[in-house]
Amino acid sequence: MEHIKDPSIYRNPVILQSEDLTKYILETAVYPREPQPLKELREATRNHPWGFIATLPDAGQLITLLLKLLNPKKTIEVGVFTGYSLLLTALNIPDDGKITAIDIDRKAYEVGLPVIKKAGVEHKINFIESPALPILDKLLEDPANEGSFDFAFIDADKESYVNYHERLIKLVKIGGLLVYDNTLWGGRVSWPEDKVPPHARPGRDAAIEFNKKITKDSRVEFALTSVGDGLNICRRIA
Numbered sequence: 001m002e003h004i005k006d007p008s009i010y011r012n013p014v015i016l017q018s019e020d021l022t023k024y025i026l027e028t029a030v031y032p033r034e035p036q037p038l039k040e041l042r043e044a045t046r047n048h049p050w051g052f053i054a055t056l057p058d059a060g061q062l063i064t065l066l067l068k069l070l071n072p073k074k075t076i077e078v079g080v081f082t083g084y085s086l087l088l089t090a091l092n093i094p095d096d097g098k099i100t101a102i103d104i105d106r107k108a109y110e111v112g113l114p115v116i117k118k119a120g121v122e123h124k125i126n127f128i129e130s131p132a133l134p135i136l137d138k139l140l141e142d143p144a145n146e147g148s149f150d151f152a153f154i155d156a157d158k159e160s161y162v163n164y165h166e167r168l169i170k171l172v173k174i175g176g177l178l179v180y181d182n183t184l185w186g187g188r189v190s191w192p193e194d195k196v197p198p199h200a201r202p203g204r205d206a207a208i209e210f211n212k213k214i215t216k217d218s219r220v221e222f223a224l225t226s227v228g229d230g231l232n233i234c235r236r237i238a
Contacts, residue, residue, distance in 0.1 A: 010199060011052045012186025012229055030058050037119040038088055041112045045082040048111060055085040055155060055181060059228025063153065063179060066233070067092040070177055072150030076100045078132045078164055079156030083112035085181075089153065090121035099125050100139075100149075102132045103156075132156060136167035147173040155181035158206040162213055169219055174236050178220070183207050184230025 014022050034042075034057055045051045055063075063085065073094055080086050080103035089099055103109060106129040116122050128135055139145045149172045154164055161180060168178055183189075188196050188204040189211070196204050211232065214222050220234040 007049045008052070009197075012182070012188070012200075015184055015187050015226055015229055017187065025058055030061050033061065035088075035091060037091065037115055038084065040118075041082065041084050041087055041115040044111055044115055045084065048082065048108070050081070050108075054081055055088075056228040057084075059181060059231055060084060060088050062225070062227050062231065064088055064092055066177060066179065067151065070151055072176070073097045074149050075151040075153070076102075076149050076168070076171065078102050078136075078152070078154045078168075079181075080127070081105070081108050081155070083109055083116055085153055085155060086125065087112065087116055087119065087121065089151075090116065090124045091119065093124065095124075097124055100135075101125055101127045102130060102135050103127070104129065104131055133160065133163060133167070136164065136171070140167060140170060146170050149173065150176045152176070152178045153181070154178065158182060158185070158203045158210070161206060161210040165210070165213070165217075169217075169236060172236050174238065176236050178234040178236065180210070180214075180232040180234070182229045183211055183224060183232040184226060186229060189230075 016022050038060065042057065045054050067089060074097065075089055075093065077086055077089065077099060080101050086099065086101050109127055116125070152168045152172050154161065172178055185204045185207040188200055189207050211224060214220065214232055214234060219236060219238045221237055222232060222234040225231045225233065
């Protein structure tokens with residue numbers, strides 16, 4: 001990504017199609033309740049050239065509620081970036097809980113690492129710098145890992161979501177949650193193809209394919225929501 005001169009062209013539109021409404025939601029309901037460590041990490045990410053790809057704080061608020069309801073102890077995260085979603089997960093699992101966090105870019109993770117350390121939750125995180133599929137396959141080589149994770153959060157390359165799902169559905173236990181980010185791709189999943197900028201089409205097409213797959217997947221019950229940039233929240237039932 002470092003070779004791209006203007007990363008901002010990859011920013012998705014506001015999904016609610018209203019900057020004012022988005023600002024109202026954030027300022028009224030999200031920012032006042034956002035824990036201080038998450039505020040600090042969001043600020044630390046602000047000046048990163050790709051800062052706009054971080055998990056949106058309204059999505060983070062919903063994920064926090066899901067974590068509190070689920071009370072997971074063993075989680076997995078595919079796609080970390082600077083660690084906003086990773087930190088909120090670490091803040092909401094027990095002190096002896098563990099997160100397997102996979103990302104190809106440790107440099108981005110290190111932007112948020114000082115905040116994670118300050119929050120006292122680094123010991124919960126096993127960060128692995130690697131493409132995700134080889135790590136997921138490696139985990140599945142050990143039968144003890146099947147059905148051993150309580151929660152998974154996925155915010156990585158959209159073209160691989162279908163492949164991630166096929167592995168993660170085996171790793172997450174029945175009754176566990178899998179949460180996929182960016183599944184509405186700034187609302188572009190509903191746009192006519194000729195209206196979608198060429199650089200956005202691969203992600204948009206991947207999101208459409210993934211959402212269709214989940215709709216047909218009898219192993220999960222799910223909700224496709226317009227929170228953040230679109231969260232597809234799946235509960236494994238088989």
